[in-house]
Amino acid sequence: MNRDVARRIIALVATERKNSPNGLTRQDFITTIAYKRKLMDPDMIEKFIQESIKESLLIEKEMKIFPNFSTSGIIVPLDFQINPDQLFAENTDKPxxxxxxxxxxxxxxxxxxxxxxxxxxxxxxxxxxxxxxxxxxxxxxxxxxxxxxxxxxxxxxxxx
Known part of the structure; x- marks a missing residue:
């Protein structure tokens, strides 16, 4: 998974939900990424969440999801787009x-x-x-x- 793109997506959701101290739900990800921003199909979001948890970018506690990093320093461009193939591809071609x-x-x-x-x-x-x-x-x-x-x-x- 491309961790840089994943961090930007997570920062988008966290910012949209005002960094809720109660955590984020899967529905927050679907609403923000698929419907408000139209960045990814709703079907892909569950895979994204699971991969992000596996990569330790997200933590899941009691049905709530929390970013495992500070989202305040992440800059997301206004024209930010996602290519699912690049998002889920391994980044081993770079040195x-x-x-x-x-x-x-x-x-x-x-x-x-x-x-x-x-x-x-x-x-x-x-x-x-x-x-x-x-x-x-x-x-x-x-x-x-x-x-x-x-x-x-x-x-x-x-x-x-």
Whole structure:
């Protein structure tokens, strides 16, 4: 799943529902995404919710759904459109560094430029690590999940 697009969709629903402290319902997603914004068919929304829960973007508690990130920092363009094929496609065709930077910016905790500069600061003090490891350190410090990137990096590193 394209996490950046998914975060934007979740931010749309949360903003539309005024960040309800009682959480969101599945009907809130259907109403906002399918009928008000006409971004996706109602049939696809259940799949989107399930994939988002699996990706830890959403949390479900007592029939209510909560975003697992701050939606206030997410900027959604007015002409935002969704391609379901791209939304549910795996993002493995991009290099690992690009996908890590996308994950950082999608989290809303920092921009790509801030992440790059912090990674370079780490590399100045630790001469033996490369940029990918420094970037994962920044992600870990910010509380961004690095498990998938770490697995992929270790597989890639062991091949070399």
């Amino acid at each position: 690992i560094v690009d996908r890590m930077l996308d994950a950082i910016s999608a989290s809303g905790k920092m921009t790509k430029k801030e992440a790059i500069s912090r990674s370079r600061e780490i590399m100045e003090y630790m001469k033996l690590i490369n940029f990918e490891v420094a970037l994962m350190a920044v992600m870990s410090e910010e509380g961004i999940d690095i498990r998938n990137f770490l697995k992929e990096y270790t597989v890639q590193y062991n091949k070399e």
